[in-house]
Amino acid sequence: MTGVLAAERRDSATRPVALRTAYRDGLIELMQHDQRVVCLDSDTGLFAGQDFGTATDRYLNLGIAEQNLIGTAAGLAATGYRPFVNTMATFASSRAVEFVKLDLAYNALGVCIAATHAGLSAGHLGPTHHGLEDLAVMRVLPNLTVLVPGDAGQVRALLPQLLELDGPVYLRLDRKPAASLPGWVARPQLGRIQTLVPGERVVLVACGPQPIVAALKAERLLADAGVSAAVLQVHTLAPFDIASLLDAVGPAELVVSVEEHWQIGGLGSAIAEALAEQLPRPLIRIGVPRTFVSVVGDQEQLLQHYGITAEGISDQVLSRLDVTPLTPNRSCPQCNR
Amino acid sequence: MPSPSMVIDQPASLLSVAEHADAIRQHVVQMCFGPEGGHLGGSLSIVDVLAVLYFDVLRNFADQPDHPDRDILLLSKGHGAIALYAALAERGYFPVSELTTFGQAGGRLMGHPVRAVPGVELPTGSLGHGMALGAGFALAARLHDSARRCFVIVGDGELQEGSCWESAAVAAGQRLDRLVVIVDRNRLQLTGPTEGVVGLEPLAARWRSFGWDVRELDGHDQVGLAEALRSTPWTAGQPSVLIANTHKGYGVPKLSDQPHCHCVSLSERQQATVSSSLASFLSGGSR
16 A cells, blocks of 8 residues: 555554654654753743753753854854754744854754744744745755655654764754654655655655645545656755656656745755756646735645645646546635635 | 064964064054955954964964864954964964965965864854854853853944844853953944944943943053953853953054054055054054
8 A cells, every 4th residue: 555545544543743843852862862962942932841851951942042043053063062953944044044054054063953833834823933935045055954854753763864964954844743654754864855656647746744745645636537646755855866856757747846835946946956957847836826925824724725735736737737627626715716 | 573484483482472463463464465455454453362362361272273172262253354364373373474375366365264274263254153153162161061261252343233142142141151252342343433333332331231241451452451361251150251442453553543444455555654654563663
């Protein structure tokens, strides 16, 4: 059994876990074994009430000051510590980005930025807290590894791997509980694109928990319409595994990127660059259009509003391939569009 | 007065801090004669602070820049790079002769400090970073139970960057007493007096209100600087800040305290004037 069916079966046995929770627990565990690991917080609340065991002196809440947070982490890392800094995606990638660029990326210092509330996961909190620019911003920075785990299990699997890197890491994390992917998917190898479902005519490439689930479900919808689609997962956006992407695209006639990010600059752009240079192929980039969210809704409702759903993907693919959809077009309950 | 060429051949310990400061001043002026010029004014204002640090206060190992027992110096006002390079060369981190390659293709002496230069801990130049980096080093010292101190030189204009005050608040809150900030209070920024752009006064009171132990003195008084900086941290559990009242362009009376000395490229004619002005200063004629 492959794809979404396996994922659903696992869902029924495993309670969804928020990626940030998995990260928190994994980090505290890491801190017990590795004296170099320091947790620097910006009053996120993620660690409230947590027991740091033997590492209590290596948890520091440096307050709501993200520029200082990144710079201080760099100073610590320059002496051999491995700081994990905690903030929200948009504060790391917009407010404090010059500190990320110069203090971390330029110096290639081993700091992990754990960025929660990524994409639309801040939901009704609005554009001040949405993180829709982070992948675009972070993936242009030299030396910086950009990770987008697909579920809690992947977070736990990637955490020890990133300590083996010499340079800084941007770790993109959701806010709300997310479905667990099939067990074998939860053993990611840092740097490599994973094929979740093989397929021929269309290649769906997704990053982040919600887009992956949407792509897996879309694959089933497309199969029902007679269209064979592969599903790939990108958990390492930078450096981008172009070779695996091109291998997987092969003779497919359409490539589709799915991400919880503005359509410009993120996964879709990384794929567009690779295809344009090496394997020209039609591409649909599914993401949030270049606009600030103006409707109120939770993450799921906003994803639906922007068509970052199984149906949204399937409709766009079938329309492009000129295959008649099995169901009529759906309207968005947020705006009745 | 030793010439720069004599300095290379002599062990550092045989020369006084004052003699090294004079030599660094000469190097700095020389480096501004190149085609790209240099940030002359703000480099000359920190020469005495750098000389005191490298030749008296800092535990530093020129032949082993990464020595684990070294103290840390960060030049947060990275545009003073030529003064830092001159001080490092004078201290023996690399040959003084290399200073002539400043800003030249094929060399490693970039316009702002880079790690490729022995003795430069971290690159700086975008203002408002050094104190956060310094807080990280001070935090590491605390976690590691180390006696290492971290000195950060900031410009006074630089204190208009909000990030400095993020770090000031956090360092005091975390009781980082291994962190020592030196403010190069030359009262001028690129376009004119700091107080005419975005005023900083009352500067000492501002630092005190953030929880720092503050001292203020003449930033060209080498004895006073050495006494004050040697004895840091002044108060256990408190970061220290020394407001060094300096003169931009100090050492070249014709340029001193002039806003236009911020970044200069000297023509041949100006070169003669500046050289003779510096020579007169160094000989004690116009101190």
